[in-house]
Amino acid sequence: MAQILIVDDSPTEAHVLKGMLEKHGFEVETAENGTEGIELARQLKPDLILMDVVMPGLNGFQATRQLTKDPETGEIPVIIVTTKDQETDRVWGLRQGAKDFLTKPVVEKTLMEKINAVLEAA
Numbered sequence: 001m002a003q004i005l006i007v008d009d010s011p012t013e014a015h016v017l018k019g020m021l022e023k024h025g026f027e028v029e030t031a032e033n034g035t036e037g038i039e040l041a042r043q044l045k046p047d048l049i050l051m052d053v054v055m056p057g058l059n060g061f062q063a064t065r066q067l068t069k070d071p072e073t074g075e076i077p078v079i080i081v082t083t084k085d086q087e088t089d090r091v092w093g094l095r096q097g098a099k100d101f102l103t104k105p106v107v108e109k110t111l112m113e114k115i116n117a118v119l120e121a122a
Contacts, residue, residue: 002047002119003027007037007063008081009055013104017050017081020108021115034058038066041073048119051098053082053089061096068097077118081106 004026008014018028029044031037033055041049049067053060060080067073080093085103093101099118102111 001025001027003029003044004115005029005031005037005040005044005046005049007031007034007040007049007055007060008052009033010052013052017106017111020106020111024112026115034060034063034066037063038073041067041076042070045073046076047122048115049076049078050081051078053080053084053093061092064093064098065096075122077122079114079118081111 004021006014006017006028009032014030018030021028029040031040035058051060051064064078067076067078077099078097079100079102080098081102081104083104090101100114102114
């Protein structure tokens, strides 16, 4: 089954997302910030990354840009999952290299549809 890395500084959000994903059979790892997310992505080479935006230090837009520009992690698809719901945020996230964009609170059915679509396209 596919491995997914959740990068989110909120333990509650990470727990909720992890629960949804494990229920659908995914193997899940978590990182608490952008820097840790990049390090784990390099180590684990997950099949997909769910990236929060608002985090201390390296934010999700910066981390996504670093991951998608790095030859070592550039093939790993990133879906941004954030409370930022403006169209400009969505456009900016996609410009950083994200494959899709979801706003919180996440609806499980929508999350699974987006993950499956991105994994099938990868």
